[in-house]
Amino acid sequence: MFTGLIEEVGTLRDVRRGPHSAVLSIRAEAVLSDLKTGDSVAVNGVCLTVTGVGPHGFTADVMHETLNRSALGALAPGSPVNLERAMAANGRFGGHIVSGHIDGTGLIVQVRRDDNAVWYTVQAAPHLLRYIVEKGSVAIDGISLTVAGVAADRFSVSVIPHTAAVTVLGQKRPGDRVNLETDLLGKYVEKLLRPAPEPPGPGGLSLEFLMENGFS
Secondary structure, X not given: OEOOOOOEEEEEEEEEEOOOOEEEEEEOOHHHOOOOOOOEEEEXXXXXXXXXXXXXXXXXXXXXXXHHHOOHHHOOOOOEEEEEEOOOOOOOOOOOOEOOOOOEEEEEEEEXXXXXXXEEEEEOOHHHHOOOOOOOEEEEOOEEEEEEEEOOOEEEEEEOHHHHHHOHHHHOOOOOEEEEEOOHHHHHHXXXXXXXXXXXXXXXXXXXXXXXXXXX
């Protein structure tokens, strides 16, 4: 579990690509202080498991599903990445509940200044916008942000100078794709409000019934 408060911006040193997977090598400093193999690190909002730790960085595997759901596959050596370690049990919860499980990607369509703030407008698919509400929370590349406005096919956030300066968002321009994670609580509430599934018939449990209800 993460909070969406970025600890540092690392640099992608190398990408070793498989047929449908990748191994990322990331240069970092701050997150290495207590990092060990098996720990979780959010890389641009994507929860990855650390497979190796060195004096100047770490490695992590990326599977097929993650590449399909996120913008990690578009990264090239030299790309900056937001990094956050999993939240410690005794830490402050400064952002919002971020799982590191990306729902999809969005496209930045506008960046504009408003005095000391910067507005980012992100185009997103309907199945993502369903869970994005004004004054609610959204994670963009792992950054916990408050939604300032929602339209038919896009939403906007207003970012303070500090956030733009200490994350990769300050380097984003129109046309860049970003990882999106919508509010986890909203998805649970929606599912709980659905009608309960009909119990299986006289024949007992079926494979279809189990799969429809989260068992696989």
